[in-house]
Amino acid sequence: MRYKLIPFLLLTGSLHAQQTSVLFIGNSYTYANDLPNTLRQLALSLGDTVTVASSTPGGYQFVQHANYAPTLTAIASQPWDHVVLQEQSQLGALPFPVTTTQASAAQLVDTIRAHEACSMPVFYMTWGRQNGDDLNCPDFPFMCTYQGMQDALIANYTALAEENDAFVAPVGAAWSQVRALHPLIELYSGDGSHPSPAGTYLAACVFYCTLFEESCVNATFNGFIDAATAAILRGIASEVVLDDLTAWNLDVDDVDASYTSSTNNGWNAITYTHGGAGTHLWTSSDGQSYTTPDATFVFSAGGSYTISHTYTDPCGNSDTETWVREIVVGVEELEHGMWYRVYSGVPGQLEVRGLRGGEVLTLFDAQGRSVLQKQLSRSAERVVCLPGMYFWRVNDERGNFTSGSVVVR
The missing domain is CATH 2.60.40.3580 (Immunoglobulin-like)
Structure with missing residues (x-):
C-alpha cells in the first residue's frame, strides 16, 4: 500500500499512525460538501494524516481534465500517493463506445504515472440518480431507474480499474447498500443527484477504507450529521470495501515474495530465484543472508532450516514468505560443475x-x-x-x- 507508517501510540490502542497524499480530480460530486477535507478530518480522528488537493470544475469530464492546465499542474505538483479520478456522473454509466470515458481515463492514468510511476490511480465509483436519468432514459433504458444506472456505474468503474491497474473506491456500491438497508438516511441533496452531507460522509468513509484497507468504524469525526447515522455509514462503508478487496482491485499492487523457481545443487545446496527489480533479503535459520534477486544457501549439516525472503518492490510495497527446507545427508546427487x-x-x-x-x-x-x-x-x-x-x-x-x-x- 502507498502510505507511510509513523511510530505513534494512541489512547485507543493503535500502534501506528499512517499518512498518505491524495489528489482529487473530478467535479461537483467531489467538491460538494468538501469531500477531500471530510476525508482528511475523518482520517485525523483515527490518528492518520491525509494531505489533500483537488481540481474539480463543475461538470467536468475526463476528456476535459486530460488537457486542462490546472489539472495537469496539480498532477505534476508533487509525487502523489493516490490520484482520484471521478467522471461526469451520467457519462460514467453509459456504454464506453458512445463516450470518451475509457480513452480519456487511460490518458489521465498515463499522465499520472509519467510524472510518478508509483502513484496509484483510484477510480471514484459514483451513484445513480435518485430516480434515474431522464435525459438518457430514451436512448438507454437502463438509465431510467436508479438501480439500472447504479449497476452500470459499478460495472464501468470496475472495468476502468482493471484495465488501468488501478483501485476503485466503491462509493456507489456502499450507496446502494444504504438505500436498501436504511432508506430513511437521505444521501441526496434536493436535486436528487448531488450528495447531501450524509452522502459525502459515506464517500469519505469509503475512501478511507479503500486507501488504507482498514476499517473506519472507530472514527470519532461525524461531519455534519448525527453520531448514530455516522456510525451506520462507517459500518456499511467498511463492510463493502473490506469484505472483498479483490472485487475493487485493491490487490493490484500486492507483491509476492514467493520464489519463482529453485535448483538443487548437490545434497546440501539450493538456489532460490525471485528476480524482482526491488530489494531482497533472504535469510536462513543458520545465519546465512543475501540481498540479491537469487540466493544460494549451502548447509553444512542435515536438518530442518527455516528460510525467509522479504521483497520490497520499487514503490515500497513489501511481502515476506517463510518456509522450512529439509536437508537430508546422504542423498546421491552428483556434482557436475554446472547449474x-x-x-x-x-x-x-x-x-x-x-x-x-x-x-x-x-x-x-x-x-x-x-x-x-x-x-x-x-x-x-x-x-x-x-x-x-x-x-x-x-x-x-x-x-x-x-x-x-x-x-x-
Whole structure:
C-alpha cells in the first residue's frame, strides 16, 4: 500500500499512525460538501494524516481534465500517493463506445504515472440518480431507474480499474447498500443527484477504507450529521470495501515474495530465484543472508532450516514468505560443475539455460507424475507447457542430474 507508517501510540490502542497524499480530480460530486477535507478530518480522528488537493470544475469530464492546465499542474505538483479520478456522473454509466470515458481515463492514468510511476490511480465509483436519468432514459433504458444506472456505474468503474491497474473506491456500491438497508438516511441533496452531507460522509468513509484497507468504524469525526447515522455509514462503508478487496482491485499492487523457481545443487545446496527489480533479503535459520534477486544457501549439516525472503518492490510495497527446507545427508546427487537455470519468462513457456547439449528435461506435476520429457540439444531451450507448478529434473549424458521446481505463468 502507498502510505507511510509513523511510530505513534494512541489512547485507543493503535500502534501506528499512517499518512498518505491524495489528489482529487473530478467535479461537483467531489467538491460538494468538501469531500477531500471530510476525508482528511475523518482520517485525523483515527490518528492518520491525509494531505489533500483537488481540481474539480463543475461538470467536468475526463476528456476535459486530460488537457486542462490546472489539472495537469496539480498532477505534476508533487509525487502523489493516490490520484482520484471521478467522471461526469451520467457519462460514467453509459456504454464506453458512445463516450470518451475509457480513452480519456487511460490518458489521465498515463499522465499520472509519467510524472510518478508509483502513484496509484483510484477510480471514484459514483451513484445513480435518485430516480434515474431522464435525459438518457430514451436512448438507454437502463438509465431510467436508479438501480439500472447504479449497476452500470459499478460495472464501468470496475472495468476502468482493471484495465488501468488501478483501485476503485466503491462509493456507489456502499450507496446502494444504504438505500436498501436504511432508506430513511437521505444521501441526496434536493436535486436528487448531488450528495447531501450524509452522502459525502459515506464517500469519505469509503475512501478511507479503500486507501488504507482498514476499517473506519472507530472514527470519532461525524461531519455534519448525527453520531448514530455516522456510525451506520462507517459500518456499511467498511463492510463493502473490506469484505472483498479483490472485487475493487485493491490487490493490484500486492507483491509476492514467493520464489519463482529453485535448483538443487548437490545434497546440501539450493538456489532460490525471485528476480524482482526491488530489494531482497533472504535469510536462513543458520545465519546465512543475501540481498540479491537469487540466493544460494549451502548447509553444512542435515536438518530442518527455516528460510525467509522479504521483497520490497520499487514503490515500497513489501511481502515476506517463510518456509522450512529439509536437508537430508546422504542423498546421491552428483556434482557436475554446472547449474541450469529453469524459469518461466514467457506465459505458457518454460526456458532452460546453461545447457551443454544432449541433456534430457523431465517435468513432474504436483503429484509426482511425469508429464513431459524432452531431449535438449542447444545451450538454451524453450518448452511449451500449461501454466502451473512443476518439479523438473535435467539429466546430462554422464548420468548426473539437477532438479528443482518452477511456476509457469
